[in-house]
Amino acid sequence: MPNQHVVPNNGKWQVKRENSDRATKNFNTQKEAISYGRNIAINQQSELIIHKRNGKIRDKDSYGNDPCPPRDTKY
Numbered sequence: 888m889p890n891q892h893v894v895p896n897n898g899k900w901q902v903k904r905e906n907s908d909r910a911t912k913n914f915n916t917q918k919e920a921i922s923y924g925r926n927i928a929i930n931q932q933s934e935l936i937i938h939k940r941n942g943k944i945r946d947k948d949s950y951g952n953d954p955c956p957p958r959d960t961k962y
Contacts, residue, residue, distance in 0.1 A: 888931040888951065891924040893917065894938045902927065905936075925950075 890905040900920035901910035911927070914920040921937055925948065928935040932951035939945045 888933040890934040890936055891928045891931075892936045892938060893920045893924045895940050895942065 889907075891911075892903045892905060894901055894903055895917075896910070896913065899913055899915055900917045901913045902920050902924040903910050912920075912923060914923065917937075921935070924935050924937075927933075928948065929950045934951065935948045936944060937946040937948075
């Protein structure tokens, strides 16, 4: 499934599917866009990639089948 990106757009925020020209939905705040994008990523078992205002990646959350799961460590 394609990843979801939260990206800035003219002072607002939008959720865009990876490699898509059009936004899925536009929002006034990044918080609203993250919440909406997270729900899509969970439903599609994909990754949510959150960008800063300058376009650089701020954070990533994976909700799919992680190809490299963390090892089970015992303390």
